[in-house]
Amino acid sequence: MTNTQVAKLLAKLKSQKNAKGEIARQFKAVIKGSTEHQALLDQMKIISLQIDETEAALKSIEYANAEASTQARPEQEINSDQIAFEFLEPSEIWNGAFKIDIIDNPFLDTWYRYLEHHTHTPYHQDAWLRLIQTQFGHRSILLLATNQESQILGGLPLTLFSSKLFGQFAVSIPYINYGGPISQYHNINQALIHHSHQLLKKFNLSHVEIRSIQADLYPLYTSKKASMILRLPESNEALEKNLGAKLRSQYKKAEDYQPKLKVGKEELLNDFYQVFSHNMRDLGTPVYPKSFFQAILDEPNIQSTLLVVHLANKPVSAAFLIGNNNVLEIPWASTIAAANKKNMNMWMYRQILSFAIEQKFMFFDFGRSTIDAGTYKFKKQWGAEPRQHYWYYVMPEGQALPEINPNNPKYKIFIALWKLMPVWLTRWIGPSLIKHIP
Template structure:
């Protein structure tokens, strides 16, 4: 077995391997390498293993993030929920991890994070605070509707009673609808926002299975979600609503609309994304019938120290978060992308 770096000549071969294994996630596809490089200018290390017949039998995508503010480290892969090694067997995956660690040592990074969905017997430290919530979809929207509680049905019907409330699906031509809602919501949460070019690059690299759903009130976008499909699963990695319209529950109509869309377009599962167990977002997703899938985030630490805490729950970031909430939206759209590019 040899392990080498992915080159443009092998993109098609890499993606064929991903398409024909049930271990891979959407984010193992080679297109995310270009999305990340173009959007954030990060160095990427896409490792692929080959057997004696020179056929790919394992992959591991890896991205290096380096900044004065947050340090120098690698993630497989940042900005999304899934990554880590994907190979024909555990031994191949172990060798891919070891190669990633050797690469990290050679480059002098502080740590490497592997975003995995399976438990592994290794010497790496592991975080298990997060889960992803997955809903198995029935054959028809009516079947799904019938599984909901009376309370949930009532919440979905509420925005439908509002005059001028509409649902709109589209592609890159609807990106402004999504980004307007998303950027304002991120500012209100105290979180730096991705630049719009990140989402443009996703559409350019993965256009056929990327959609936007927007809820409008009298032509004003009030809630919107970014949808990406892979095989038989539809995912909503980003969704937002404007807090001033929360009393009308546009978010409930958004999720019901995308679930109907998923069923009507042949998807068998819907991925609500990750949450901390028993958090508010966890309970929101659970009410739709979604079930938790454990996430295992493994860490190699160069100095054997404490696990990194690069997240908004870290107390040392609270002052910055509170200041960010008060900044003009236009300022956050300029500064935010420069900060968030180095947050995984």
């Protein structure tokens, strides 16, 4: 640990203690038992936890320095342009007073103007919440943190779910990989999640699920999943060298079957959906409606692309790509099982990486995987590095974590039966089910 990092921790600790003092002084101006009093208590708990964490970090450094027997290599400073912007974590602490409101209408111009100047994922923009509302009928809300001058300090968008099958709950943000609070202040992000506890009673929810890549925001979380991120070289030639002989041999075997690649938008939607829905049936998973993907392609504020691989004029592999600044992400991809035996999935991913380089993206996001699972290892072989996910759960004390996913044993029979259905039937009834599965 460098002296610079120790100095940063000491400065952070000083800032946190100043913030605690500022909060303590505000208790004189509020009535005990009031909403304002409870908000200050919550803020005091958060800042006290932060102080404990910082002091623990300093103690661990002292211990490590005392135990070190060899000189460590100096740590390399990482420039912000070396990492995908949406994976940067806030390090600042807000020292002043603030409040958090529940906003029933999440489409606030002031909120989206705030996002224009702050780090956020592509899924925090209003286009995504509108898609969720129009395509699936779910209502969204916004937790908004503001200072005493009503300036926005951060926000947390949440979508409300209600069904007889899965009950009532909220998610930030459903159907995709990234959600959670947005603020340049770490303690504001923490406070937003803590405040979501009020939603349980207000909307009669069983739980609130917050999908984030930021650590240390709330005590109850799971960290089984990670995004796999590849730093792209500047040329395909450089990528080819990086991939290694074994990997190259796998995707080059596919060329014996003369696959054809098509890149486009709406004109490839039918081919994409044919492959995607077929694969979802084989996995035992209800499929999204085709209109959902059409709506994404139609949205001018979302940089989307379809890529389809054909064999003998039939689509066999397909991917839905979303670009955002310097990152190209693949939220949805499928290959028909018979074509997978011909290495078409490997070949498709190699073409996608070429496309990403040609389009001048700096990073390729392979998407989310359970750590050490098959898909995780598949992505790792391309050179991708894991970026930890933290899924936070706000729920009544003592309640078991929700498992609305294929790993839940009670869904095994349903999954097995779904795999036996004809694809046309799954396309018909699948959308009415998947809308309730975030």
